[in-house]
Amino acid sequence: MGAIDDLTTELARLPGIGRKTALRLTYFLLKRTPEESRRLARAIETVVERVRECSRCGNLTESDPCGLCQDQRRDPRIICVVEDPADIGAIERTGEYRGQYHVLGGHLSPLDGVGPDELNIDALLRRLGGSGGGGQVDELIIATNPSVEGEATALYLQKLVRPQGVRVTRLARGLPVGGDLEYADGVTIAEALSGRREL
Amino acid sequence: MNAPPSLVCRELRLRQFRNFAELDLLFPRPGAAVIGPNGSGKTNLIEALYYLEIFRSFRGAADDQLVRFEGEAFHIRGRFEDPATGREVEVTAAYEKRRRKKVVTVDGAEPERLGDALGRIGVVVFSPSDVAIVAGAPGERRRFLDIVLSLNARGYLGALQRYRHTLRQRNALLRAGAPAAQIDAWTASLVDSGAVIMAERARWVAEHRAAFASRYERIGGEVAARLDYRPSVSGTESPESDFAGALQAELDRLAGRERERGLTLAGPHRDDLGFLRGGEEEGRDLRDFGSGGQQRTAAVSLRLVEAETIRAARGRAPLILLDDIFAELDPGRSRRLLELLEEEPGQAILTAPKASDLEVRHGALPRWRIASGQIVAAA
Numbered sequence: 001m002g003a004i005d006d007l008t009t010e011l012a013r014l015p016g017i018g019r020k021t022a023l024r025l026t027y028f029l030l031k032r033t034p035e036e037s038r039r040l041a042r043a044i045e046t047v048v049e050r051v052r053e054c055s056r057c058g059n060l061t062e063s064d065p066c067g068l069c070q071d072q073r074r075d076p077r078i079i080c081v082v083e084d085p086a087d088i089g090a091i092e093r094t095g096e097y098r099g100q101y102h103v104l105g106g107h108l109s110p111l112d113g114v115g116p117d118e119l120n121i122d123a124l125l126r127r128l129g130g131s132g133g134g135g136q137v138d139e140l141i142i143a144t145n146p147s148v149e150g151e152a153t154a155l156y157l158q159k160l161v162r163p164q165g166v167r168v169t170r171l172a173r174g175l176p177v178g179g180d181l182e183y184a185d186g187v188t189i190a191e192a193l194s195g196r197r198e199l
Numbered sequence: 200m201n202a203p204p205s206l207v208c209r210e211l212r213l214r215q216f217r218n219f220a221e222l223d224l225l226f227p228r229p230g231a232a233v234i235g236p237n238g239s240g241k242t243n244l245i246e247a248l249y250y251l252e253i254f255r256s257f258r259g260a261a262d263d264q265l266v267r268f269e270g271e272a273f274h275i276r277g278r279f280e281d282p283a284t285g286r287e288v289e290v291t292a293a294y295e296k297r298r299r300k301k302v303v304t305v306d307g308a309e310p311e312r313l314g315d316a317l318g319r320i321g322v323v324v325f326s327p328s329d330v331a332i333v334a335g336a337p338g339e340r341r342r343f344l345d346i347v348l349s350l351n352a353r354g355y356l357g358a359l360q361r362y363r364h365t366l367r368q369r370n371a372l373l374r375a376g377a378p379a380a381q382i383d384a385w386t387a388s389l390v391d392s393g394a395v396i397m398a399e400r401a402r403w404v405a406e407h408r409a410a411f412a413s414r415y416e417r418i419g420g421e422v423a424a425r426l427d428y429r430p431s432v433s434g435t436e437s438p439e440s441d442f443a444g445a446l447q448a449e450l451d452r453l454a455g456r457e458r459e460r461g462l463t464l465a466g467p468h469r470d471d472l473g474f475l476r477g478g479e480e481e482g483r484d485l486r487d488f489g490s491g492g493q494q495r496t497a498a499v500s501l502r503l504v505e506a507e508t509i510r511a512a513r514g515r516a517p518l519i520l521l522d523d524i525f526a527e528l529d530p531g532r533s534r535r536l537l538e539l540l541e542e543e544p545g546q547a548i549l550t551a552p553k554a555s556d557l558e559v560r561h562g563a564l565p566r567w568r569i570a571s572g573q574i575v576a577a578a
Contacts, residue, residue, distance in 0.1 A: 148368070
């Protein structure tokens with residue numbers, strides 16, 4: 001195996017990249033100036049060295065605890081539970097949420113060998129009731145994905161934290177804002193109907 | 200009976216499908232009768248047409264097997280016309296073996312989900328293999344229900360997909376001996392989706408029981424037979440049952456045994472249908488006690504009920520595909536089935552090994568000959 005093959009194989013492991021694209025990327029990198037390609041290599045190295053999981057919430061961060069956990073202006077009485085760090089970004093962009101977060105690192109999926117032990121659940125329980133400044137959380141918003149796995153994970157968490165006396169809520173499901181009812185899919189409309197509210 | 204006529208297939212184009220290298224057919228509006236010896240590709244033609252309805256083989260063959268020997272990919276294109284309005288719809292399906300990739304289009308556009316393209320045409324296939332629905336294992340009957348209801352009952356396909364997915368996850372946990380708290384997290388979704396499936400099945404059987412009995416009586420020329428829904432959860436036979444409550448209670452009751460066996464033991468994946476004799480020996484199961492002729496009569500009756508379901512759900516009659524079904528029926532039953540088919544106004548495309556079998560539409564359908572993957576008008 002030569003160097004070109006090695007790099008192509010590594011690139012082909014990235015999501016959404018097939019063998020052909022990997023080869024094209026490899027030749028592209030070889031065509032650039034060596035400094036440009038080194039900069040990419042260094043950026044990858046730096047990200048791997050510096051970024052890790054926040055020991056408190058599981059978010060990806062360069063400082064531990066992460067910026068969100070350290071932010072004094074955020075309400076420590078509400079925790080929003082998400083599957084992945086990328087979900088935090090989606091919620092933060094709304095500017096509507098001022099509480100804290102907790103990242104599970106996935107969802108329950110027995111077929112893939114993912115059980116509660118594989119998720120960041122113990123740390124969540126510690127934040128809720130255990131030692132270390134816990135016990136002040138009033139509400140847990142479960143924002144796992146609206147998939148079969150996300151629902152099962154939400155339900156599991158809900159039963160698990162019930163004894164702690166914390167209010168547990170789930171994100172609502174329904175119609176996308178600015179969309180046409182006509183073009184929404186049937187399942188979404190059915191969900192929106194059953195979750196309708198009084199005006 | 201006064202539903203508008205079916206969509207009619209005007210053009211079918213096959214490439215590398217089964218034994219057809221290249222086939223281009225223009226169909227007359229009433230349909231066609233295709234005559235040819237065994238192994239000439241009659242059923243393959245029917246299979247190709249029905250593929251455009253459910254995007255898989257009605258014989259349960261894998262897509263790989265549908266590609267012609269030594270071929271790379273198959274391609275099916277059908278052009279269908281609504282005779283009432285003259286509007287046309289084009290449905291295509293292609294499958295590439297190497298990449299295991301299936302592409303479906305409706306009027307040139309790929310649907311967001313395959314499910315959105317299902318049942319565009321409205322077709323019923325009558326086939327000799329239908330007897331397995333009556334005489335075979337319960338899985339055959341569930342498959343029949345799942346196809347009919349996925350195509351004709353809103354919400355059924357989604358519930359079925361959710362149910363199967365949840366069932367696999369839950370069974371994996373049971374096999375691994377996981378604690379109850381983890382299993383319960385999946386039970387809710389199993390019960391929700393399972394209740395939708397059970398409710399639709401119970402409703403369908405209740406709505407069509409009388410039609411089934413009368414079709415059976417007319418074709419068989421004997422006393423009626425009965426169609427029953429046999430859910431895995433007792434007490435949920437009627438469409439008014441509390442399906443979710445009953446399924447949840449049954450799963451609670453079986454919790455210990457489920458953990459021993461490592462399997463989900465109640466739910467629609469263990470449902471069945473019953474076909475029961477009337478008259479003498481009333482209530483005996485046709486599966487075990489019916490003659491071959493009675494079992495075939497029940498299977499054909501079921502397909503006629505399916506045609507009625509399509510009419511009711513989509514407001515138009517289905518296109519009728521008849522794959523050599525008269526060979527298996529005695530002359531009396533054949534004649535009475537022919538009479539019933541006259542009440543089905545849709546386009547009829549049928550196959551038979553010899554010309555003498557072709558009395559559908561009073562023998563008025565144009566006759567084509569099929570031999571080794573080629574079809575020509577009969578002299």
